[in-house]
Amino acid sequence: MKKILLFFFFQLLIISFTNAQEAREIVKKADEKAKGKTSVANITIQTIRPGWSREMIMKAWTKGNDWSLILVLAPAKEKGVVFLKRQKEVWNWIPSIERNIKMPPSMMSQSWMGTDFTNDDLVKEASILEDYNHSFLKETTIDGRPCYTIQLTPKPKSAVVWGKIIMAIDKKDFMTLHVEYFDEDGSLINTMHCSDIKMLGGRLLPGKMEMTPANKKGNKTIMLYNSLVFDTPINDSYFTTQNMTKAK
Template identity: 25%
Template sequence: MERIKILFLMFVLLISGFAFADGNNSQSQEFTAQQILKNVDEVINAPKDQEITVEMILIDKKGDEKVRKVKIWQKGSDKRMVKFLSPADVKGLAFLNLPNDMMYLYLPAFRKIRRIASHVKNTNFAGTDFTYDDIASTNYSEIYDAKLLKSNDQSKEQLYELELAPKEGIKKEYSKLIMAVRKDNFYPVKIEFYSKEGKLVKVMENSKIEKEGKYWIAKQALMHDLDKEHKTKMIILEIKFDQNLGDELFSKRYLKRR
């Protein structure tokens, strides 16, 4: 942590010359990289709970598409349940993410709930380009240490560019993430995922970022697996916030319900 603070201080000193000279970067002085990341978490996990119906379009390298429809329930930042509504061969398949890295999968054909071990977390979730880990609820600031790479005020969208590295003792599939965050609302617009060998392997882009009620939400997200040349586009069809979803919804009891 101390090392990161020193690195961050050096970084701030390095860019401060440009920033102050430019006289146009007031926000980068106000927030540390970790504070920006915490703000990201607060924005994406702001609703007390969410119920979202999503269309997932799987696009292969020839451009052929397959469509899946899922429903996602989320409470806070650490409880999430995903259920497949279509197509028929995966309908009923359901996934539950709980605190302490507990993940369960309901397999309707076998009438069984199966515990998901860590080795599965980095495999693709039901043919999409999202891994089980990606699809699980996220609290970036608890997992990653952030470093501010850029504070861009010149482009159309004013952005922070953060480099996120897994905190000491936390094992992740990616060596680092590069996250572009909108300055006006702290919503991440783009995340690049780098392998342990330092190779860029996946890119996620959030678009149609709109305010729905009092919360910001990306109504469209595209995950691009660069190795497989395969993409998954997520389009939000319906969203409900703050319905006071009970904790019992995020349980094995509800996982196997239709």
């Protein structure tokens, strides 16, 4: 009897490990499709509040999971602000005071420039592949598209913003279509819904991402991709603190 129980126990472990590997592979495919080896994007961000709204335009460069640079192009008040990610370091150049500030991990959960996106959402300090464990939850349908629903939970000792992330990834085209972000207590904080699917940089991807906080009625932030180019060679030296003042 003990041998039979051990056999089934190990079978369950193998199945669990296999499912985790498959779930991680699906997340990896979606992540790589959205990023490419490198990417250069022009993006409009609309912050909407019950009594007002504002719009920003930015340009973003990425290279793999370790390098990214974001330059604010408009409005004039924020023009020239730069965010840089170098592996696990995040820097912020503020032209109005001519200072380059290294951002501590504690700031990753804070709002990115008054939007409903966090600093971590934009600069991706935490890696959804390396800092989380992955598991299948169920199958679902988002806007008529069959999707995998995958849960991400932090690995021990990982310095991450979220206590849990639930992602819906399109089965056919590996697009992330819906994401729910939870705190350490399991409370829903933000929901991101992706739509306006179209060809961007030669790939079928959502052109619109709408982030809605759970407990702030009438608040939302919309990210719109104006253009997106993949796999243009970018030297690592582009992602340096010295280059932050020269980005354009």
